[in-house]
Amino acid sequence: MLDILVQEGDEGAGTEDHMAADKTILKALKGEVQDVPPIWMMRQAGRYLPEYKATRAKAGDFLSLCYNSDLATEVTLQPIRRYGFDAAILFADILLVPQALGADLWFVTGEGPRLSTITTQNELDQLRPVTDIHETLNPIYQTVRNLSGALPSDVTLIGFAGAPWTVATYMIAGRGTPDQGPAHRLKEVNRVVFDRLMDRITEATIEYLSAQIVAGAEVVKLFDSWAGSLKGEDFDTYATAPAKRIIAALKERHPDIPIIAFPREAGDKYIGFHEETGADCVAVDDSVSAEWVAEHVQTAGCVQGNLKSSHMVTGGAALESETRRIVHALNKGPHIFNLGHGITPDADPDNVQRMIDAVRG
Numbered sequence: 429m430l431d432i433l434v435q436e437g438d439e440g441a442g443t444e445d446h447m448a449a450d451k452t453i454l455k456a457l458k459g460e461v462q463d464v465p466p467i468w469m470m471r472q473a474g475r476y477l478p479e480y481k482a483t484r485a486k487a488g489d490f491l492s493l494c495y496n497s498d499l500a501t502e503v504t505l506q507p508i509r510r511y512g513f514d515a516a517i518l519f520a521d522i523l524l525v526p527q528a529l530g531a532d533l534w535f536v537t538g539e540g541p542r543l544s545t546i547t548t549q550n551e552l553d554q555l556r557p558v559t560d561i562h563e564t565l566n567p568i569y570q571t572v573r574n575l576s577g578a579l580p581s582d583v584t585l586i587g588f589a590g591a592p593w594t595v596a597t598y599m600i601a602g603r604g605t606p607d608q609g610p611a612h613r614l615k616e617v618n619r620v621v622f623d624r625l626m627d628r629i630t631e632a633t634i635e636y637l638s639a640q641i642v643a644g645a646e647v648v649k650l651f652d653s654w655a656g657s658l659k660g661e662d663f664d665t666y667a668t669a670p671a672k673r674i675i676a677a678l679k680e681r682h683p684d685i686p687i688i689a690f691p692r693e694a695g696d697k698y699i700g701f702h703e704e705t706g707a708d709c710v711a712v713d714d715s716v717s718a719e720w721v722a723e724h725v726q727t728a729g730c731v732q733g734n735l736k737s738s739h740m741v742t743g744g745a746a747l748e749s750e751t752r753r754i755v756h757a758l759n760k761g762p763h764i765f766n767l768g769h770g771i772t773p774d775a776d777p778d779n780v781q782r783m784i785d786a787v788r789g
């Protein structure tokens with residue numbers, strides 16, 4: 429009996445789903461410095477991949493794909509099969525939370541998301557209570573359960589949600605905005621409604637991420653894509669404080685689950701973000717240099733980033749030299765290699781392989 433157990437152990441993978449020992453992403457998130465950083469890519473399941481486009485066509489449209497657990501599982505696995513990334517990120521969208529709270533949501537091809545807007549107390553009152561979000565989001569938890577059983581044993585499953593400020597910018601404007609003007613205006617003219625909306629999103633995000641963890645997510649990431657437009661004290665109040673509250677609530681319920689925070693374009697505000705929020709890893713965009721990140725941010729813990737995603741379009745020698753520069757600059761501390769923002773639909777899938785080879789080679 430003992431022999432059999434030892435032999436099974438020797439085979440490496442073992443039989444349990446959640447054997448963490450060989451997961452390089454989890455090692456980095458615990459602070460381990462590795463010779464070769466683990467790697468995954470924001471938007472790794474996406475329109476630059478022909479297999480993604482084929483599955484999306486089968487689903488009909490993007491939202492149907494998100495809510496079809498079998499097809500969402502399939503597109504999550506596609507970049508893992510093609511490239512052997514160290515992490516898979518759940519296929520879903522940050523705007524499913526507003527939808528679960530009762531906002532109308534649709535996507536206009538070639539333009540992006542549209543939502544019914546929330547700018548008054550009356551509109552806020554019409555949202556559903558946070559306890560009701562799971563009714564809409566259950567298929568997403570099913571995708572997480574599917575993936576938990578389907579992923580290779582060395583691949584880490586990352587769940588995610590949008591951070592409250594970024595989600596609020598879409599709920600207030602009803603669409604993406606270049607400067608988040610409508611959200612900034614509501615914050616100035618009706619701070620009571622703005623703060624209540626932020627609270628509602630914060631609470632929903634805690635419940636949503638917690639349910640993803642219960643379903644099998646091993647890491648969760650909070651995307652604050654528009655954090656950079658919050659300046660000074662506003663950044664502390666509407667980016668740092670909600671992240672801190674969400675992370676504290678998740679750590680209380682799931683103390684062993686690492687959390688990645690991505691306050692995109694935070695600039696100097698990246699400094700101290702680990703300590704102020706309790707995040708295990710801070711993801712950085714490409715507006716800061718890896719050398720600066722090593723000196724000012726990585727000293728506090730794991731960092732993720734930060735290759736310009738345009739290299740996935742342009743390729744060539746610059747792709748390889750920039751990749752190596754980032755790996756080198758961040759090799760004295762815990763690092764997860766990634767892009768500074770999501771890969772774009774015009775990227776060349778071969779360039780992704782070149783980036784991976786440059787990181788691992």
Ligand code: CP3
Pocket residue numbers: 469470471472473474475484490517518519520521522523539540541588590604651653770
């Ligand atoms: O990274 C992954 O592969 C996981 C899936 C994922 C998607 N969106 C799929 C998606 C994740 C993590 C997101 C996060 C997301 N969604 C963010 C934060 C990160 C960021 O990029 O800043 C934001 C702001 C959104 C909202 C959103 N969703 C927008 C603005 C758009 C339209 C813009 C675009 O790229 O077309 C989406 C659509 C979307 N989300 C697509 C994908 C693959 C493209 C939809 C399609 O197939 O047509």
